[in-house]
Amino acid sequence: MYVLRSIVTYVAICLYVLVAGTVGLLVAVPFNAKNLLYRLGHGGVALALGLAGIRYTVIGREHIPANRAVVFCANHQSNVDPPVLFRALHPRLHILYKAELRKLPVLGRIFEVGGFVAVQRENRDAAFASIEQAAESIRQGNSFLIFPEGTRSKTDALLPFKKGGLVMALRAQAPIVPVAIMGARAAMQKGSAFVRPVKVTVRIGPAIDTAGMTTDDRDGLIDQVRARIEALIRQGPAPP
Numbered sequence: 001m002y003v004l005r006s007i008v009t010y011v012a013i014c015l016y017v018l019v020a021g022t023v024g025l026l027v028a029v030p031f032n033a034k035n036l037l038y039r040l041g042h043g044g045v046a047l048a049l050g051l052a053g054i055r056y057t058v059i060g061r062e063h064i065p066a067n068r069a070v071v072f073c074a075n076h077q078s079n080v081d082p083p084v085l086f087r088a089l090h091p092r093l094h095i096l097y098k099a100e101l102r103k104l105p106v107l108g109r110i111f112e113v114g115g116f117v118a119v120q121r122e123n124r125d126a127a128f129a130s131i132e133q134a135a136e137s138i139r140q141g142n143s144f145l146i147f148p149e150g151t152r153s154k155t156d157a158l159l160p161f162k163k164g165g166l167v168m169a170l171r172a173q174a175p176i177v178p179v180a181i182m183g184a185r186a187a188m189q190k191g192s193a194f195v196r197p198v199k200v201t202v203r204i205g206p207a208i209d210t211a212g213m214t215t216d217d218r219d220g221l222i223d224q225v226r227a228r229i230e231a232l233i234r235q236g237p238a239p240p
Contacts, residue, residue, distance in 0.1 A: 002053075006194040009051040016044045021106040028113055037114045038092050045083045053197025054080060054187055057238040058088050060204035064177055069138045070207060071169040073225050074179035075158055075233065076147040078188040080195065081181050085145055088202050089179070094144045096134060096165060099126075115142060119164070121150070131168045138172035148225070156233060161222045170215055175207040178225055180232035201237035205229075 024040045027033050049056075064070065072089050074081065086093050095111075099118040102108040111118070117134040120126040134144060146165030153159050169176050183200040205228050213221065 002196045003194050005052060005197070009048055009195065012051055013044060013048050016047060017106050017110075020044065021110050025106070025109060025113060034114060035092070037110055041110070041114070042087060042091070045087045048083060049087065052187075052195040054084065054195070054200060055198075056084050056088055056200040056202055058202045058204065059238060063204050063206045064089075065175050065207050068175070069141050069143045069172070070175045070177050071138065071165065071172075072143065072145045072177045072179050073148055073165065073169075073229070074145065074181055075229055076149050076152050077181060077185040078152055080184040080187045080200065081147070081152075082145075084184065084200050084202065085179065085181065089145065089204075090143050092142065094134075094137060094142045096130070096144060096146050096168075117144075127164060131164050132171065135168045135171035138168070138174045144168070148222070158226060158230060161226055163218055163222065166218055166221055166225065167215055170210055170213055170218060170221065173211050173213075175209055176221070176225055177207045178205040178228035178232060179203070180205075180229050180235075182233065182237045199237075199240075203232040203235060205232050 020040050020043070024037050028037050072085070074085060082095065086095070095116050096119050097111060097116055099120040101111065102118050115137060117130050117137065119130045138144060148161040148165050149159040150162045151159065166176070180203040181200060182203070183198050186196060187198040187200070188195050208224060208228065210221065
């Protein structure tokens with residue numbers, strides 16, 4: 001049943017992106033209507049999660065600082081994580097994403113116009129330029145989501161953290177909000193194209209202030225963020 005449900009979800013979302021995404025770009029680009037793309041994006045994500053049977057509960061939303069840009073720092077379990085967190089965390093959430101995703105028809109252009117920042121991890125100079133671009137976007141008031149592990153973990157144990165996203169927060173002097181997502185691995189295991197209906201828990205911890213810190217503090221900051229996310233994971237998922 002979940003296989004058929006996944007196929008229906010993929011077909012519906014491809015059509016949604018093709019139609020709604022194209023119309024959105026035709027309006028957003030000439031009229032600078034970035035908000036329209038975000039509204040359409042939330043509509044598409046809600047549709048995808050609903051069709052796939054992905055439900056989520058958010059705990060700790062009160063920890064998100066009001067009226068300022070932040071960097072959400074989350075663990076990474078599966079391909080379900082980005083859409084759930086995009087929907088759950090912020091109405092205009094920007095994301096650091098793999099540069100190769102720019103090749104996706106329509107969606108790649110939407111990412112660009114929407115202010116997402118592509119990172120070429122294999123090119124050090126280009127990666128640093130992307131980090132500075134994202135830091136400037138944060139200074140302008142845009143909140144970002146990063147997955148510091150860089151790839152999906154096969155277990156609940158966190159992988160080593162990459163420094164780029166945290167350096168971005170330091171350069172922007174933005175608070176870092178630790179986030180733990182649980183249950184998503186059961187929805188879509190690495191290597192599988194099909195999505196199983198599950199309930200996902202998103203736990204948000206108190207923000208970590210980076211004001212006054214420099215890039216020399218990045219290693220200590222990584223340890224602090226990692227410890228906060230591990231503590232959130234140990235609290236476990238929401239009750240059924």
